Amino acid sequence: MDCVIELKGVSKTFRDFWLRPTVKAVDGLDLAVARGEVFGLLGPNGSGKSTTIKMILGLIAPNAGTVRIFGLEPRTVAARAKIGYLPELSYLHPFLTATETLAYYAGLCGLDRATAKERTRQLLDMVGLAGVAGRAVGSFSKGMARRVALASALVGRPELLVMDEPTSGLDPVSTNEVKTLIHTLSRAGMTILMTSHLLADAEDVCSRVCILDGGRKAAEGKIGEIGGSLEQFFLSKVGEGRDFKVAEFLK
Amino acid sequence: MRRCRAIMRATALEMSSEPLGMLLTLCAVAAVTFAAAFHIHQFGEPSRMARDAGFSVILAGSSAYAVFCTIKAFRRELESGTLQMALAHPVSRTAFFVSKAAGSFFACCGFSVTVFGAAAVSAVGAEAGWAIAAPKGDISRIWGVSLALNAATMLLPLVAAAALNRFFRFRFAASATRIALACSVAGAAAAVALAQGGGLVPGALGLVRRMLPVAVLAAVPSAVFTAAAAAFAVKMRDGAAAGATGLLALAAVPAIGNYYLADALAKGGSLPWLYVLEAAVAAVPFVAGFLVLGSAFLKGKDLG
Numbered sequence: 001m002d003c004v005i006e007l008k009g010v011s012k013t014f015r016d017f018w019l020r021p022t023v024k025a026v027d028g029l030d031l032a033v034a035r036g037e038v039f040g041l042l043g044p045n046g047s048g049k050s051t052t053i054k055m056i057l058g059l060i061a062p063n064a065g066t067v068r069i070f071g072l073e074p075r076t077v078a079a080r081a082k083i084g085y086l087p088e089l090s091y092l093h094p095f096l097t098a099t100e101t102l103a104y105y106a107g108l109c110g111l112d113r114a115t116a117k118e119r120t121r122q123l124l125d126m127v128g129l130a131g132v133a134g135r136a137v138g139s140f141s142k143g144m145a146r147r148v149a150l151a152s153a154l155v156g157r158p159e160l161l162v163m164d165e166p167t168s169g170l171d172p173v174s175t176n177e178v179k180t181l182i183h184t185l186s187r188a189g190m191t192i193l194m195t196s197h198l199l200a201d202a203e204d205v206c207s208r209v210c211i212l213d214g215g216r217k218a219a220e221g222k223i224g225e226i227g228g229s230l231e232q233f234f235l236s237k238v239g240e241g242r243d244f245k246v247a248e249f250l251k
Numbered sequence: 252m253r254r255c256r257a258i259m260r261a262t263a264l265e266m267s268s269e270p271l272g273m274l275l276t277l278c279a280v281a282a283v284t285f286a287a288a289f290h291i292h293q294f295g296e297p298s299r300m301a302r303d304a305g306f307s308v309i310l311a312g313s314s315a316y317a318v319f320c321t322i323k324a325f326r327r328e329l330e331s332g333t334l335q336m337a338l339a340h341p342v343s344r345t346a347f348f349v350s351k352a353a354g355s356f357f358a359c360c361g362f363s364v365t366v367f368g369a370a371a372v373s374a375v376g377a378e379a380g381w382a383i384a385a386p387k388g389d390i391s392r393i394w395g396v397s398l399a400l401n402a403a404t405m406l407l408p409l410v411a412a413a414a415l416n417r418f419f420r421f422r423f424a425a426s427a428t429r430i431a432l433a434c435s436v437a438g439a440a441a442a443v444a445l446a447q448g449g450g451l452v453p454g455a456l457g458l459v460r461r462m463l464p465v466a467v468l469a470a471v472p473s474a475v476f477t478a479a480a481a482a483f484a485v486k487m488r489d490g491a492a493a494g495a496t497g498l499l500a501l502a503a504v505p506a507i508g509n510y511y512l513a514d515a516l517a518k519g520g521s522l523p524w525l526y527v528l529e530a531a532v533a534a535v536p537f538v539a540g541f542l543v544l545g546s547a548f549l550k551g552k553d554l555g
Contacts, residue, residue, distance in 0.1 A: 014553075050555065057339045059554040077341045085339035091332030093261065095268040095422060100261075107257020108340035134420065149336075156340065 003068075004160050004191045005033040005056055010065035012051050012215075025051040027215040028065070033193055033208075038186045040206035041195045048215040049195040050088065053164055056193070057085055069160065081109070084158030088165040088195075090149035094138025098129050098148050101137055102155055109156030116155075123151035142169040150178070161185060163194040167201055179205050254342045255350040262354025264425060265327075266320045267361065273424040275319075276362050276431055277405055279312040280369040284401040287373035288393045296517065297381035297391050298374040302462060305370020306469045306513045309363050313473035316362045318480045318496045321355040325484035326492070335554050345546040352481040352542060356474055361432055363470040365404075368435030370466070371459045372400045375442040378452040396445055400438035407434055464522045465513050471530045472503065478538045482545030485552065 012026040026048040033039045041049045054060040055067050058074035072079035092101055099120055106116030124130045127147035132140075137148055146169055153161060166182070167175040182205045186192055196202045202209055203223060210220040266272050286304035328334040328351070337347060376397020384391040412427035443459055446452035479499050483492035515522040 054335075054553075054555040057335075059335055059338060061553065075344075077343055080339065081341035083339060085336065087332065087335060089332060091336045093265065093333055095265055095425075096261065100264075104257050104261050105336075105340060107260075108254050108337060108342050110253050110341065112253065136422070152336065162339075 002035045003032050004035050004037075004070060005031065005039075005193060006066075006068040006071075007031040007052070007056070008066050010052075010055060010062045010067060012048075012055060012060060012062050025215050026055070026062070029212075029215070029217055031210060031217070031220075033191060035191055036186065036189055038182060038192045038194070038205050038207050040202040040209035041193065041212065042199065042202055042209055043195075043212035043218070045197075046214075047212040049212055050164060051215075052212070053162055053193070053195065057083065057162060081156065082159040084153035084156060084161045086150055086153040086161070086163040086166055088168055090142070090145040090169075092137045092145055092148060092152075095136060097134050097136055098124060098140075098151075099133045101148055102151055105152040105155045111156070119155055119157075123154060127151045143171060143174055146170055147174075150181075158190070160191045160193065163192065165196060166194055167196065167198060175201070255346055255353070258337070258342070258347060258350035259354035259357065262324055262351050263358045263361075265324055266355060266358035267428040268422050268425040269320055269323065270424045271323070272316060272320050272358065272362070273428050273431075275312060275316050276365055276428055277408070279308045279362070279366045280401060280404050280431065280435065282308050282312075283366060283369045283373055284398065284405070287377055288398060298377040298458065299517070301370065301373035301377040301393070302465075302516060303513055305366060305373065305462070306465055308370070309366050309466055310469040310472065312366060313359055313363045313470050314476045314500060317355065317359045317473040317476040318493060318500075320358065321352070321477050321480040322484045322489055322492045322496070324355055325351065325481055326489050329485070329554075338554065344549045348481065348485070348546045348549045349542055352478055352545065355481065356477045359473050359477055360470070361428065363466065363473065365428075365432045365435045367462070367466045368432075368439040369401050369404055371439040371462060372397050372404075372435070372442045374458055374462060375439075375446050375452060375455045376400075378455065378458065379446045382451050394446070394451075397442055400442055404431055404434040404438055461516055461521045464524050464527045465516060468522065468527050468530050469513075471527075471534050472500075475503070475534050475537045475541070476500065478541035478545070482541045482548060485545050485548040 007029055010026055010029045010031075011024070013021045013024045016022050029048070029052060031052075041052060043049050051060060055062050056069065056074060058076075058080065061075075067074050069079040070082055074080070093104070096104060102120040102123060103116050106119060111119065121130075124133050127150060129144060129147055129151070132144070137145055140148065150166070153163075163182075166178050170178060179201065182192055182194070186205075194202075194206070206223055208220070208222050211218045283301075283305050287301035328337070334347075338344060373393065376394035377391070379394035379397065381391040383394070408427040408430035411430050412421070412423050415421035415426045416423040439459065443455045447455040452458070476496060476499070480492060480496045483495045486492075487495060
């Protein structure tokens with residue numbers, strides 16, 4: 001298998017100021033994502049999805065195990081030249097306009113001015129923000145900011161797109177557009193790693209999923225190989241004992 | 252190099268868009284203008300107070316600008332998550348840190364140039380005021396033209412930036428900061444041209460030229476403070492980083508006497524550029540040290 005992402009025995013424990021362990025976010029995770037796959041990382045809140053993604057991006061260093069992206073250390077510039085990242089929240093400079101934001105990230109990708117300008121125009125057109133290209137992103141709605149962040153992730157024409165909750169904050173029409181975009185990018189040969197709380201989204205776009213629970217891998221497989229719906233499968237793996245005992249509280 | 256340029260440009264834009272930076276700049280221009288306008292002591296020289304006020308404001312103001320605006324720029328990157336976005340792109344942590352610190356320093360240089368322009372206007376104005384008052388035996392006052400030019404440097408940016416913001420959606424603080432810089436430089440050129448061309452102050456250009464090395468010397472500590480503030484901001488929160496840089500500034504106070512050689516300009520004297528070069532060279536190890544420290548802090552930091 002031509003692996004784009006390879007994690008072997010990866011663990012991450014966060015520590016406080018005195019280096020005392022506070023939380024074990026990921027525990028001995030093995031994962032392999034092949035070229036061209038749309039891979040879903042699923043799990044309840046606090047299961048280690050975002051930490052795993054940040055280790056893949058080189059933003060967080062694992063305590064144990066190895067992470068390889070295209071066979072390279074994720075912190076190397078060569079590895080990150082092939083990655084596009086859409087975070088869960090749209091982290092954007094509020095004082096920059098949409099055009100300036102894309103030009104900034106194009107600059108970080110090392111694109112020359114002419115290419116950056118052309119690609120900025122194309123991407124703003126693609127995400128439907130050409131009409132507000134000159135407005136500061138600080139004045140954008142959540143959905144518009146999400147579109148700018150998505151365009152920023154694609155500005156370097158990455159081979160691997162890492163999306164943390166890609167449909168978070170989007171209306172149903174925009175959600176559908178993002179799903180269509182994921183399908184289009186996947187058909188064009190891009191590898192996509194995404195997390196989602198919305199299992200229907202994962203079912204619609206992912207070719208394979210991994211379910212995390214408490215930092216460990218609870219299950220992994222192709223959508224078609226999982227018996228029943230993904231929701232039933234998910235609940236059977238991580239749903240037990242998670243009821244809020246509302247009746248007991250209301251007594 | 253393109254990556255570093257993109258980071259520097261965005262940082263300089265961010266710092267000039269910062270209302271705190273704009274207020275510091277306009278207050279500095281006001282301090283330089285009014286210290287000279289309401290002078291009591293002349294120390295035997297009409298432009299002495301104007302010059303010294305300008306150098307003091309460059310020294311203190313550029314250091315404050317470097318500390319507060321640099322810390323704000325770095326902390327905002329860390330706390331808002333934009334640093335994660337940037338470092339998910341093909342740019343090394345060291346390149347990002349050094350480029351951002353360089354962008355902060357360039358913005359700080361913009362502040363120093365603005366204040367220097369206003370100080371030059373005030374100094375030329377004081378000489379012109381003396382040339383007008385001395386024959387009649389009056390107490391010299393700053394030249395009205397100079398006051399008008401510096402007042403324009405304070406007010407015109409606000410009015411023009413408001414108009415640009417209202418009609419063309421330009422950023423208010425960034426426009427005001429840039430227009431203040433342009434007004435101050437243009438004001439200095441106009442003051443020199445009017446005073447020297449009108450025969451009022453024959454040595455106006457020479458005076459401004461003599462002021463330049465001292466102004467550069469007074470701005471040198473801001474390079475050290477920018478690098479220090481950047482390094483501390485990666486590791487500490489706003490208040491702690493400002494406190495640590497403040498302690499560093501206290502430690503540097505005795506050395507500031509050596510930097511502060513404005514006295515060399517008294518009675519037509521000048522400061523050799525070699526002194527400025529020596530001061531700049533002396534600052535290099537400190538700047539490099541803090542850049543290395545800050546890069547190491549950022550390299551070891553988990554983001555997220």
